[in-house]
Amino acid sequence: MFSQSEENYLKAIYHLGNPSQKGVSTSDIANKLDTKASSVSDMIKKLSDKKLVEYKKYYGVNLTKKGKLIAASVVRKHRLWEVFLVDKLNFTWDEVHDVAEQLEHIKSKKLMEELDSFLGFPKTDPHGDPIPDKDGNLQTIEKTLLSNLKKGESGICIGVKDSSSDFLQYLDKQNIKLGDQIKVMDKEAFDESTHIQIANRNMNISKKIAANLYIQLQ
């Protein structure tokens, strides 16, 4: 149906797209996919011919309904496979990305339906990112970055913004897990670090860490 390369471009546009922005720029896509702007320019022309993106020269791209559905389906597959790897095959959350990048291109409707069921119809992946449903719809959960919480506010840690190995391994080392209860005890004006109480432990985390943890307020 569509090539892996086409799917990767659609996915990149999907991830870069922002309702508050115009279109996604050629250079942003090139940067995301670690490729050259000229290659992106070519591919966008192709996707546009196939009515998967709307394209205006020197403006930017947006996914069409059809393009968005395909992108969402690739993201759905990626995240379901991540759940599989962690829940069933003992992968850690920092190990799943590369394999899921491959598995997301496997084409089989039955496979994904059965996998979804086998995993118990998960709603989020191991990093807390929502799994699109079959129609490409995302369940939007109210969430903010921990860095936005004020002293005294509390919530549950439900996701990470950065999912780099380094960050995820840091969280493991500090024993910070999704689902943990977090309360902001104090904020340090000097270095913008935050004193938190997490799962009944007290710790101090840097500005950068707080800016990459998603919290569901209570």
Next chain:
Amino acid sequence: MFSQSEENYLKAIYHLGNPSQKGVSTSDIANKLDTKASSVSDMIKKLSDKKLVEYKKYYGVNLTKKGKLIAASVVRKHRLWEVFLVDKLNFTWDEVHDVAEQLEHIKSKKLMEELDSFLGFPKTDPHGDPIPDKDGNLQTIEKTLLSNLKKGESGICIGVKDSSSDFLQYLDKQNIKLGDQIKVMDKEAFDESTHIQIANRNMNISKKIAANLYIQLQ
């Protein structure tokens, strides 16, 4: 490391290779992969440059040690994924092939080790074909075709030679399963059909069916 196309050629040569023959012919490979002899000729040159096959013009190809290991690893992955699809995801044995053809190219050592363990280290796939171990070694089980059994002989049905959808669905319809106890009651000289007793039922099967069922003698 190696492209999907290269892996598919190596696998084809692996399956076509026969210790009692010289090399695998260009046209046999073309036929197996549903491609043209000229394409095969090109690819063989490439695989030969990479020391994955031994190649003599107008003679045939044989896998080198390295080529054989790669081919066996692809076959291993194919068959382990088939087990996964049937045992865990409710696929029937006639539905697994196309998906496994895709999954066999996923590259991740950890994935296959964990999957193997998750499945309980299976030794055969859903069609009774042996799963190569990590070093590419096959466990060889003594087996013959049902058509070779003489009147009065008996054994266990352990595999199919043809794994086309048509044949597998026929077996399902007749409720013939791997593991069933089979005894040859009589053989019809006229149409070469066979009267068998299978799992305590009596039935008559055609020459063609008997020529595609593997039996482990007892």
Next chain:
DNA sequence: ATTAATAATTAGACAAGACTAAAAAATTAT
């Protein structure tokens, strides 16, 4: 409002893997 800097596009080339058509080698038949 020009100029400078940045971003996007085009033109042309290349590699992988496939194809067709034609030539060459090997095999089979007479």
Next chain:
DNA sequence: ATAATTTTTTAGTCTTGTCTAATTATTAAT
């Protein structure tokens, strides 16, 4: 042994997706 047939290889083309280098458009700076 030579002719006929089959198989294999070569030569040249095509598509996909990439690249570099050069050009064109847009945005930012003075």
